Amino acid sequence: MNAQSRTKLNQTPEWAALAEHREKFGRTHLRQLFADAPERGSAYTLRVGDLHIDYSKHLVTDETLRLLRDLAAATDVAGLRDAMFRGEKINTTEDRAVLHTALRAPRGAVIEVDGEDVVPAVHAVLDKMAAFSDRVRAGEWTGHTGKPIKNIVNIGIGGSDLGPAMAYEVLRSFTDRSLTVRFVSNVDGADLHEAVQGLDPAETLFIVASKTFTTIETITNATSARDWLLTELSAGQEAVAKHFVALSTNAEKVADFGIDTANMFEFWDWVGGRYSYDSAIGLSLMIAIGPDRFREMLDGFHLVDEHFRTAPAEENAPLLLGLLGIWYGQFFDAQSHAVLPYSHYLSKFTAYLQQLDMESNGKSVDRDGNPVEWETGPVVWGTPGTNGQHAYYQLIHQGTKIIPADFIGFASPVHDLLPGLIAQHDLLMANFFAQTQALAFGKTPDEVRAEGVPEELVPHKTFRGNHPTTTILAERLTPSVLGQLIALYEHKVFVQGAVWNIDSFDQWGVELGKVLAKKIEPVLTEGTGGEGLDSSTAHLVETYRSLRGR
Numbered sequence: 001m002n003a004q005s006r007t008k009l010n011q012t013p014e015w016a017a018l019a020e021h022r023e024k025f026g027r028t029h030l031r032q033l034f035a036d037a038p039e040r041g042s043a044y045t046l047r048v049g050d051l052h053i054d055y056s057k058h059l060v061t062d063e064t065l066r067l068l069r070d071l072a073a074a075t076d077v078a079g080l081r082d083a084m085f086r087g088e089k090i091n092t093t094e095d096r097a098v099l100h101t102a103l104r105a106p107r108g109a110v111i112e113v114d115g116e117d118v119v120p121a122v123h124a125v126l127d128k129m130a131a132f133s134d135r136v137r138a139g140e141w142t143g144h145t146g147k148p149i150k151n152i153v154n155i156g157i158g159g160s161d162l163g164p165a166m167a168y169e170v171l172r173s174f175t176d177r178s179l180t181v182r183f184v185s186n187v188d189g190a191d192l193h194e195a196v197q198g199l200d201p202a203e204t205l206f207i208v209a210s211k212t213f214t215t216i217e218t219i220t221n222a223t224s225a226r227d228w229l230l231t232e233l234s235a236g237q238e239a240v241a242k243h244f245v246a247l248s249t250n251a252e253k254v255a256d257f258g259i260d261t262a263n264m265f266e267f268w269d270w271v272g273g274r275y276s277y278d279s280a281i282g283l284s285l286m287i288a289i290g291p292d293r294f295r296e297m298l299d300g301f302h303l304v305d306e307h308f309r310t311a312p313a314e315e316n317a318p319l320l321l322g323l324l325g326i327w328y329g330q331f332f333d334a335q336s337h338a339v340l341p342y343s344h345y346l347s348k349f350t351a352y353l354q355q356l357d358m359e360s361n362g363k364s365v366d367r368d369g370n371p372v373e374w375e376t377g378p379v380v381w382g383t384p385g386t387n388g389q390h391a392y393y394q395l396i397h398q399g400t401k402i403i404p405a406d407f408i409g410f411a412s413p414v415h416d417l418l419p420g421l422i423a424q425h426d427l428l429m430a431n432f433f434a435q436t437q438a439l440a441f442g443k444t445p446d447e448v449r450a451e452g453v454p455e456e457l458v459p460h461k462t463f464r465g466n467h468p469t470t471t472i473l474a475e476r477l478t479p480s481v482l483g484q485l486i487a488l489y490e491h492k493v494f495v496q497g498a499v500w501n502i503d504s505f506d507q508w509g510v511e512l513g514k515v516l517a518k519k520i521e522p523v524l525t526e527g528t529g530g531e532g533l534d535s536s537t538a539h540l541v542e543t544y545r546s547l548r549g550r
């Protein structure tokens with residue numbers, strides 16, 4: 001369906017049917033849904049690659065799911081998906097193709113942008129990254145003084161930081177432990193200051209990761225890192241070539257910075273920043289885990305790409321997860337979505353998803369620029385269990401809000417330090433299963449009374465339950481499984497953007513703050529140019545300057 005001729009989402013018969021269904025659904029409880037269908041727990045599951053996805057603890061029936069799929073059909077999610085995979089310029093406001101799926105396509109696949117097959121170039125860069133990674137890992141890439149590189153510092157922000165930083169944490173047990181890998185993103189100098197503590201500059205490689213190579217935070221940090229390195233080594237510009245490489249689409253700016261473009265790993269404007277860690281942006285990760293593990297991860301992504309592209313709607317996991325989010329956002333007024341991994345290695349996973357989801361779908365105009373009349377992307381949040389259980393789970397269990405949540409867990413740990421630590425895994429996973437059970441089924445006042453609880457405490461100890469969750473379970477958190485998980489979420493976000501008729505691939509909302517910061521900086525440093533500031537900002541700036549003794 002052409003976006004121009006598209007009926008507004010909330011004026012489609014499919015939307016009306018869902019609204020009517022919601023009315024009838026009322027306060028139907030999961031206790032009832034499970035009692036009505038004893039097989040629900042096994043019937044409402046999907047298997048995608050290594051991911052076992054249980055959606056039985058959702059406030060849905062077969063009819064709900066059918067109506068949601070009707071909405072997806074009416075909004076032509078499949079048509080937009082196919083256009084994305086074909087390399088059409090579906091990012092209309094930036095006139096760009098959206099082809100992160102090409103980054104993980106196998107050698108020999110054919111994917112065209114503007115009539116040119118991009119797969120050979122993707123693999124040429126992967127090969128160059130692999131050769132470089134192998135040299136660093138073998139101690140063959142030496143610094144200015146001839147010492148092998150032992151420390152890798154990735155400097156980037158947003159998609160040029162969150163992906164590799166997250167994946168490095170996730171795959172720590174697959175990394176070469178003789179290498180130190182750190183990530184610097186914040187323009188707060190404290191970030192770089194702390195990152196270089198204890199590092200021998202002669203053994204340190206800086207990877208400057210920036211799609212545009214104009215991002216102020218990254219260029220500022222890279223400049224400071226270069227100053228630190230040259231000062232510490234008492235060396236001139238010639239040392240830069242051995243200690244700095246760049247990951248970018250912008251060769252000109254890389255050269256301007258003083259990095260030899262022979263040491264630049266390229267990617268392309270059809271890779272969105274938040275979809276880029278499986279491109280050259282993953283170099284720090286590849287050095288840490290090695291090219292073979294990196295390939296396993298890309299194959300995991302590809303497996304889910306193919307699933308999303310080809311699986312029928314009834315079995316299509318990203319479609320299902322996207323539609324469930326729409327069900328709660330539009331018809332239950334859910335404002336947020338929690339992602340709660342029961343793996344310490346996934347400690348940065350939700351932060352990564354925040355950019356993926358909120359930068360993609362935090363939009364309030366449709367593809368034609370008209371204000372949308374429906375809710376779009378949720379607030380995404382969460383931290384690993386069981387820590388969250390002792391912090392904010394209280395609100396999820398007994399607060400007034402509905403917070404759909406994803407629980408992600410694994411059957412076997414990937415660490416093997418001590419038998420005792422491995423045994424702890426069952427305790428972790430007992431919590432994992434207990435939480436979704438408690439959230440779904442709660443504890444009725446009668447059950448509380450039956451425990452002899454005094455009547456005045458019964459309301460406090462009652463759990464109403466009926467909190468929807470998805471459970472994603474896999475055998476182990478391997479590179480492939482990580483790729484599968486990320487692709488699952490990427491395509492879920494895609495589905496939601498397609499239904500809402502928004503451009504999930506631009507990010508104009510980050511621009512205004514950048515422009516204003518540029519204007520305010522000279523006011524802070526020089527005290528000039530502050531005319532026209534609003535009275536609040538003007539007063540704050542004045543207070544800041546006086547606190548700094550200016």
Ligand code: F6P
Pocket residue numbers: 157158159160209210211212213214215218273274359507510
């Ligand atoms: O936050 C805006 C943004 O453009 C992100 O989309 C991107 O990931 C990040 O800045 C970093 O951009 P770059 O890789 O060009 O430095």
